[in-house]
Amino acid sequence: MADDDIFSVRPEIAASAHADAARYEEMYNASVADPEAFWAEHGKRLDWIKPYTKVKNTSYDYHNVSIKWFEDGTLNVCANCVDRHLKDRAHQTAIIWESDDPGVSQHITYQELYEQVSKFGNVLHSLGVKKGDRVILYLPMIPAAAYAMLACARIGAIHSIVFAGFSPDALADRINDCGAKLVVTADEAPRGGRATPLKANVDKALARCGSDVRCLVVRRTGGAVPMTEGRDVWYHDEVERVSDHCAPVEMSAEDPLFILYTSGSTGKPKGVLHTSGGYLLYASMTHQYVFDYQEGDIYWCTADVGWVTGHSYIVYGPLANGATTLMFEGVPTYPDAGRFWEVCAKHKVNIFYTAPTAIRALMGQGEEFVAKHDLSSLRILGSVGEPINPEAWRWYHRVVGRENCPIVDTWWQTETGGILITPLPGAIALKPGSATRPFFGVQPCVLNDRGEEITETACEGVLAIKDSWPGQMRTVYGDHDRFVSTYFEMFKGYYFSGDGCRRDKDGYYWITGRVDDVINVSGHRMGTAEVESALVAHPKVSEAAVVGFPHDIKGQGIYCYVTLMSGEEPSDELRTELRNWVRKEIGPIASPDVIQWAPGLPKTRSGKIMRRILRKIAENDFGALGDTSTLADPSVVDNLIENRAVK
Ligand code: WT7
Numbered sequence: 001m002a003d004d005d006i007f008s009v010r011p012e013i014a015a016s017a018h019a020d021a022a023r024y025e026e027m028y029n030a031s032v033a034d035p036e037a038f039w040a041e042h043g044k045r046l047d048w049i050k051p052y053t054k055v056k057n058t059s060y061d062y063h064n065v066s067i068k069w070f071e072d073g074t075l076n077v078c079a080n081c082v083d084r085h086l087k088d089r090a091h092q093t094a095i096i097w098e099s100d101d102p103g104v105s106q107h108i109t110y111q112e113l114y115e116q117v118s119k120f121g122n123v124l125h126s127l128g129v130k131k132g133d134r135v136i137l138y139l140p141m142i143p144a145a146a147y148a149m150l151a152c153a154r155i156g157a158i159h160s161i162v163f164a165g166f167s168p169d170a171l172a173d174r175i176n177d178c179g180a181k182l183v184v185t186a187d188e189a190p191r192g193g194r195a196t197p198l199k200a201n202v203d204k205a206l207a208r209c210g211s212d213v214r215c216l217v218v219r220r221t222g223g224a225v226p227m228t229e230g231r232d233v234w235y236h237d238e239v240e241r242v243s244d245h246c247a248p249v250e251m252s253a254e255d256p257l258f259i260l261y262t263s264g265s266t267g268k269p270k271g272v273l274h275t276s277g278g279y280l281l282y283a284s285m286t287h288q289y290v291f292d293y294q295e296g297d298i299y300w301c302t303a304d305v306g307w308v309t310g311h312s313y314i315v316y317g318p319l320a321n322g323a324t325t326l327m328f329e330g331v332p333t334y335p336d337a338g339r340f341w342e343v344c345a346k347h348k349v350n351i352f353y354t355a356p357t358a359i360r361a362l363m364g365q366g367e368e369f370v371a372k373h374d375l376s377s378l379r380i381l382g383s384v385g386e387p388i389n390p391e392a393w394r395w396y397h398r399v400v401g402r403e404n405c406p407i408v409d410t411w412w413q414t415e416t417g418g419i420l421i422t423p424l425p426g427a428i429a430l431k432p433g434s435a436t437r438p439f440f441g442v443q444p445c446v447l448n449d450r451g452e453e454i455t456e457t458a459c460e461g462v463l464a465i466k467d468s469w470p471g472q473m474r475t476v477y478g479d480h481d482r483f484v485s486t487y488f489e490m491f492k493g494y495y496f497s498g499d500g501c502r503r504d505k506d507g508y509y510w511i512t513g514r515v516d517d518v519i520n521v522s523g524h525r526m527g528t529a530e531v532e533s534a535l536v537a538h539p540k541v542s543e544a545a546v547v548g549f550p551h552d553i554k555g556q557g558i559y560c561y562v563t564l565m566s567g568e569e570p571s572d573e574l575r576t577e578l579r580n581w582v583r584k585e586i587g588p589i590a591s592p593d594v595i596q597w598a599p600g601l602p603k604t605r606s607g608k609i610m611r612r613i614l615r616k617i618a619e620n621d622f623g624a625l626g627d628t629s630t631l632a633d634p635s636v637v638d639n640l641i642e643n644r645a646v647k
Contacts, residue, residue: 002390003504007397007430013379013406017292017426024427024437031440038441039281039470043070046281046320047084049250050074058468062492065484068254069278069470076248077257077276078154081319082117083248085110093324096298097143098343100190100330105346108143110322113150115244116143120151122242123235127182127214131156131249134180134259137305138162138171138198140189141329144218144235145305146315148184153257153276156249160259160271163306164189164196166587168204174261175209178271178477183213184235186220192334199225206231253277259477260308262414263527264486265498265516271477272308272414279417280320282471286418286439287317290408291351291380292425298377300326301353302340307524308414309384312471313353317418332358337365341373341400352400353382353410355523359392360553363399370399380425382408385523386555387511393432411435411511413497414525415487417471420444421509434508441469446503451491462515463501464494517611519548519556524589528611531558531592534585538578540568545601545609549594549618557593559618561601561640570597594618596644600636602628617641 014020019027031038040055052073059066085094090111097106108116129135135157139145145161152159160178162171175183185202188195199217203226206213215232217225227234257276261269287293299318303309305327318325326347332340340362344352362369381401383393388409397407406425412418420442421435428436438444443466446454454461472495476483487496500512514520517528528546535544543563551557562578564570575595583591602610616625617640628634 002431002433003506003508005390005431007406007432009426009429010404010406013292014426016294017424018289019424019427021427024424027440028438032443035441035467039069042285043073043277043281045284046075046080046277048073048075052253052277056468060468060488060493060495062484062488065488067468067472067474069468070253070281073253073277074250075253075277076154076251077280077316078117078150079248080280081150081153081316082110082114085322086114089322092322094319095143095146096324096326096347098326098328098330098347100192100334102335102339102342106143113147116147117150117154118246119239119242119244120144120147121154121246122244123216123238124151124155124157124182125246126238126242127216127233129155129157129182132256133157133182134178135159136162136171136175136178136180136183138164138183138185138202139218139305140164140186140191140198140220141304141327142186142218142220143327144186146327149258149305149311149315150319151246154246154248156251156255158256158259160261161306161311162261163304163587164198165306165589167584168201169208169584170586171201172205172208173268174271175205175213177261177268178259180213182216184216184218186218187225188221188223190221190329192331195221195223197223203228251276254474258311260311260414262308263518263525263530265518265527266529269527269530270479270482270486272473273475273477274417274471275474278470278472280316282418282469283312283317284320286471287313287323288321289424290410290419290422290439291353291382293318293321293323293351297350297379298324298326298347299351299353300328300344300347300349301382302328302332302355302358303353303384308417312418332362333365336369337362338369338372341370341375344375344378345373348377350377351380351382352378353384355385356383356388356392357386357522357553357555359383359388359396363392363395364553367399375400375402378405380408381405382410384410384412386520387513388433390432397432406430409433409435411509415473416469417473420465420469421511431508434504434510436508438509443467444509445494446501447491447494457507458503458505460502460512461500462491463497463499463509463511464491465497466494468495519558521548521551521556521558521589522554526558526590530586531560531582531590534582534590535560535562535578537585538581540565540574541578542566543601545598545611545614546592547611547615547618549615551593554593558590559594559596560592561596561598561614563598563601596640598640600633600639602636602640603632604630605632607632613637614640617644620644
């Protein structure tokens with residue numbers, strides 16, 4: 001039984017870890033017994049301009065949800081990530097940049113980071129960006145992405161990163177939703193040997209935005225891009241004109257740091273808002289303990305800064321800790337399936353953090369790609385983004401970790417700011433596929449359908465959190481009601497995660513996946529409603545229903561049932577056209593895996609689509625369709641089964 005499949009803590013890891021088993025218990029118990037005292041103490045890991053006297057002021061009361069941490073303290077996030085390290089580690093590498101091209105990499109010291117970020121801050125100033133203004137970053141994984149984030153933090157502007165794989169339409173929606181003043185982009189983004197035309201995408205997006213939005217362009221490839229006079233400027237021109245001193249602005253702990261858009265079960269993506277003090281404290285503390293970061297370690301998180309993982313565990317957490325963080329521009333399979341391991345060997349990486357989808361894809365390529373490279377520097381491995389299946393866990397552990405690196409399976413969300421459930425490598429025995437135990441200050445619980453907390457240790461239900469932690473999101477930008485209704489309405493008094501979970505007899509948590517209409521495709525979160533609305537925007541589509549289905553590599557794939565307008569004929573060409581249409585509307589990550597023509601969709605008599613049935617058909621699980629008697633037209637189901645699209 002998986003619950004009894006245990007990998008005990010390695011003594012050599014425990015011996016030098018920030019927390020061994022006893023210390024974990026002691027700190028965890030203290031953190032929940034007296035959160036005020038615990039966080040008052042750990043808040044000191046940051047440099048404050050004006051120290052806080054208030055620590056926690058949070059309410060999960062449905063009528064009055066409000067989350068504030070360290071509210072009377074002031075600080076600057078950038079100064080905490082850069083300036084304060086100059087005294088002791090000016091010449092230490094802050095960022096190792098590994099380009100898409102395996103021949104090109106760069107080491108950036110804390111001193112250089114300080115100079116680059118200061119200049120970037122002054123360029124933002126010179127374009128009129130002030131404290132509280134929103135700035136969209138639409139960039140490749142290049143050092144300038146980190147400079148831009150930190151520069152915003154330095155001058156008090158709020159950044160919102162849009163993943164470079166999103167389409168011009170998706171970009172325009174985000175620019176408009178947050179009322180950004182400026183978009184920072186690059187000419188092109190090279191990835192896997194191909195270039196995405198970022199600036200051209202911005203041009204298309206800006207055609208849908210107010211005329212006052214400006215564009216700052218960083219040169220990456222040197223590819224020719226048209227510039228619009230009066231609106232667009234080159235970074236390399238502007239930087240010539242600015243000084244290299246830029247004072248960090250004093251910010252309240254509760255001033256916004258960034259907005260990051262993420263998909264929900266309904267409507268358009270929502271702008272998750274994180275603030276300064278609590279977020280940075282939580283990102284930095286989790287980075288230190290979860291990865292057992294030790295002085296001198298080379299740490300690599302393979303995520304993109306377009307996702308929250310890149311915010312908390314490439315930039316803010318590691319840099320707040322004075323760490324050396326590796327930033328990778330490329331993909332795992334270019335120039336070949338050994339790229340991750342080549343980079344680990346080249347830069348002597350000690351801590352490696354990636355996603356199950358990457359592990360599964362590389363597993364399929366064979367062990368030779370790993371064996372070729374010297375991975376003896378690796379000490380800790382991490383996983384994030386979706387449940388890791390035990391088979392992939394074992395491969396990661398045996399082949400990549402040579403059976404001596406603990407794997408930290410970290411469960412968290414864009415909303416949580418940092419890791420909530422995870423093993424600590426020196427403290428908690430591992431079970432393949434389980435995120436194990438809560439981090440300090442985190443009180444998970446399992447609720448039944450009626451919203452009651454299940455008290456038995458071993459149980460299954462939905463995962464909720466009982467009280468706030470400093471890294472929690474504060475609101476949905478511009479829509480606090482949506483924040484309250486999404487996370488606090490269904491289960492009153494709790495933060496509802498949207499995930500299902502099981503707790504085993506040892507109190508270990510096993511995340512079973514989303515319980516809402518959100519799917520997880522290669523670790524990227526997608527609302528089925530978004531894909532549906534993209535499909536029905538096509539002139540030949542009358543109706544669409546989208547569900548997830550199990551996919552060997554992506555975790556979940558996108559399965560679309562499409563009803564055409566009367567008179568339209570299904571064809572393979574139309575299938576391709578619709579697939580391209582969705583890619584254009586949202587971006588390549590939303591590319592449908594399966595499109596099945598559906599003359600009708602299973603609906604209740606009141607017209608509600610029964611997704612449960614569509615999910616079962618997509619999963620090839622016809623025996624368990626459940627009750628179909630409430631359908632307006634039960635024969636619809638037979639038709640869908642008969643014509644189930646072959647994958
Ligand atoms: C959703 C959050 C956390 C940063 C990357 C994704 C799923 C995430 C795990 C894990 C099982 C996981 C959940 C969660 N998820 N990590 N270790 N085990 N599921 O952030 O895009 O906000 O997605 O990803 O379903 O709710 P996100």
